[in-house]
Amino acid sequence: MLFNSFDFLFFFPLVALVFYLLPHFIRWAWLLLASYFFYMWLEPSLIILLMASTCLDYFCALKMEQINQLKRRKFYLWLSIGGNLGMLFFFKYFIFFTESSRAILAFFGIDWLPEMSNETYSFNKILLPIGISFYTFQTLSYSIDVYRREIKPIRHFGKYALYVAFFPQLVAGPIERAHRLIPQFYKKIKLDIRSIKIGITMMAWGFFLKLVVADRLGVYVDEVFYDPSRHRGLPLFIGSLFFSFQIYFDFSAYCTIAVGAARVLGYDLMQNFNKPIFMKSFGDFWRRWHISLMLWLRDYLYIPLIRKFGTTKAMAAMIVFVCNGLWHGANWTFVVWGAICGLFMLLEASTKNLRHRLLQYFGISRKSLGLRLVTWAAVFLSLSTSLIFFRSPDIGTAAIYLRRMVSLSSTYVNVTQDYLELALCFFLIIVVQTIHYFKGNDKVYELVTFRPVQVRWGIYLTFILVIVLFSVNRQNNFIYFQF
Incomplete structure (x- = not known):
């Protein structure tokens, strides 16, 4: 959903109104539901990537907290980094990489990669998920901070998912850090007119x-x-x-x-x-x-x-x-x-x-x-x-x-x-x-x-x-x- 659209002018007041009417202990669920709805408005299928990144880093962070052996902790860190950057590379850079590689190889007279127009390949149809660069960096910072033991992993999956998908900054930032945003989801928000x-x-x-x-x-x-x-x-x-x-x-x-x-x-x-x-x-x-x-x-x-x-x-x-x-x-x-x-x-x-x-x-x-x-x-x-x-x-x-x-x-x-x-x-x-x-x-x-x-x-x-x-x-x- 675009901020500069009539859809958002209806969406946001409704979200804010229901948020303040709900009791504190379930507000996170309402915001998470609203955030997923906000992200799915233009292309519902892209929510799969957002949820995959959320689940991957939530799981890896918990494992890194439970394990003291450095080698195994590094395994889960690189699993998180590799998984997130792998998705980012495929959806954002795969076409760029293949086209650049083909041009370099062609310069040396090597015809190795097929033409993109070949019916066997439909890479041009790969859709760039909105905001993937932002939420990928946000989830990666969480995993790295947990590995460095600068923060403890959050065990409440829903509030961690809200940290990743919080709709105001989901699509184009700012790229928030876990130690700054997640604690706010635990605070009881009172109605403050000012x-x-x-x-x-x-x-x-x-x-x-x-x-x-x-x-x-x-x-x-x-x-x-x-x-x-x-x-x-x-x-x-x-x-x-x-x-x-x-x-x-x-x-x-x-x-x-x-x-x-x-x-x-x-x-x-x-x-x-x-x-x-x-x-x-x-x-x-x-x-x-x-x-x-x-x-x-x-x-x-x-x-x-x-x-x-x-x-x-x-x-x-x-x-x-x-x-x-x-x-x-x-x-x-x-x-x-x-x-x-x-x-x-x-x-x-x-x-x-x-x-x-x-x-x-x-x-x-x-x-x-x-x-x-x-x-x-x-x-x-x-x-x-x-x-x-x-x-x-x-x-x-x-x-x-x-x-x-x-x-x-x-x-x-x-x-x-x-x-x-x-x-x-x-x-x-x-x-x-x-x-x-x-x-x-x-x-x-x-x-x-x-x-x-x-x-x-x-x-x-x-x-x-x-x-x-x-x-x-x-x-x-x-x-x-x-x-």
């Missing part, structure tokens, strides 16, 4: 970011990325900038709705963004962007690579960023995007001392406004350029986009034939970023909830009117649904 107001306000802000801002930017982005060979210069540059904001507003919209929905039900999900557009460096950006994923990669990939396998920090960082790219999609464009981001990080780290010496030599303060603005612009433009690979369907198209973007032979920017819409896009970016600068997504509700009742209701009605009148008239999936 908390419900905050949650609804956050959900409304998320809908505004998605329907009014991100989807509006997407109209321009779709036009220039559809066939970049039709454009040249400035419109392609604007398209890359718009996509940077589109993906941020789109993904943060989902996470804000998720956090708000959980807040209405009395639960606290982690914030996935911390004003990433106002980063001070590449490293600072990745500490602010998709926080739950980057923390996961740090704790379960980067640190083990260094401590257990003796990998250098530079090599470990490159592996992490390539995996980060591949996590986003089974395409070489994502691999290239991840590698570029990794190279930016390595370049920044390796030139740190040199840059500091140059600043001292020229007498420039690291805290000067001019230097901060130049640094911000360089980082933002570099990241926006790398996202061209993220958005393009293939590397060839990305290359065409980059080649034609650097040409300044055209300054015609009104590719959608509507100057008012273009101006509105810039205006909305400025408004949202101003709000984010002072409040961030996690504190937006403070602009509303602490005001007099008349002002508060005036803001509510105005906000609803803005969403109704200015939302883009097309139902777009959230970008991260495909991951």
Whole structure:
């Protein structure tokens, strides 16, 4: 089920109403039933994979707790890792792997793998389960934490299943940790009107970011990325900038709705963004962007690579960023995007001392406004350029986009034939970023909830009117649904 659908507008109030009417001891069952219904709404058969992952990790965690022998505990750990990553590989990466392998073998004159169009093979019909990358990482973190004895396994199967399937964050995160979310399912939730107001306000802000801002930017982005060979210069540059904001507003919209929905039900999900557009460096950006994923990669990939396998920090960082790219999609464009981001990080780290010496030599303060603005612009433009690979369907198209973007032979920017819409896009970016600068997504509700009742209701009605009148008239999936 999509958050930005009429189905959800009926589904969520019903879930919340019944939740507060039920006694505490069976609320988990209602939420689990609602979560499975939410996930099955678009494709019922995919629930089998979600339940298989749930059962596998529940069983392996209990075994790892019962057994003291290290070798046997490792067996169940690798059973969990292998089972989960095996499902993820088959449904998300199998076609990518076979096509890439065929291309490599063909380069050496070897015709080993059959064509995908062969009737014997129907790999193209493999359906990518929604949210599989998110819930796979969430269940894996549970198994690994149990193996490390950082947490004890939960014996209540239903509440563990709810941890895996909790509908607000099931499809596109944030990727929660067991030690943070599971204990909340044991707490007795009391009706808290203030908390419900905050949650609804956050959900409304998320809908505004998605329907009014991100989807509006997407109209321009779709036009220039559809066939970049039709454009040249400035419109392609604007398209890359718009996509940077589109993906941020789109993904943060989902996470804000998720956090708000959980807040209405009395639960606290982690914030996935911390004003990433106002980063001070590449490293600072990745500490602010998709926080739950980057923390996961740090704790379960980067640190083990260094401590257990003796990998250098530079090599470990490159592996992490390539995996980060591949996590986003089974395409070489994502691999290239991840590698570029990794190279930016390595370049920044390796030139740190040199840059500091140059600043001292020229007498420039690291805290000067001019230097901060130049640094911000360089980082933002570099990241926006790398996202061209993220958005393009293939590397060839990305290359065409980059080649034609650097040409300044055209300054015609009104590719959608509507100057008012273009101006509105810039205006909305400025408004949202101003709000984010002072409040961030996690504190937006403070602009509303602490005001007099008349002002508060005036803001509510105005906000609803803005969403109704200015939302883009097309139902777009959230970008991260495909991951």
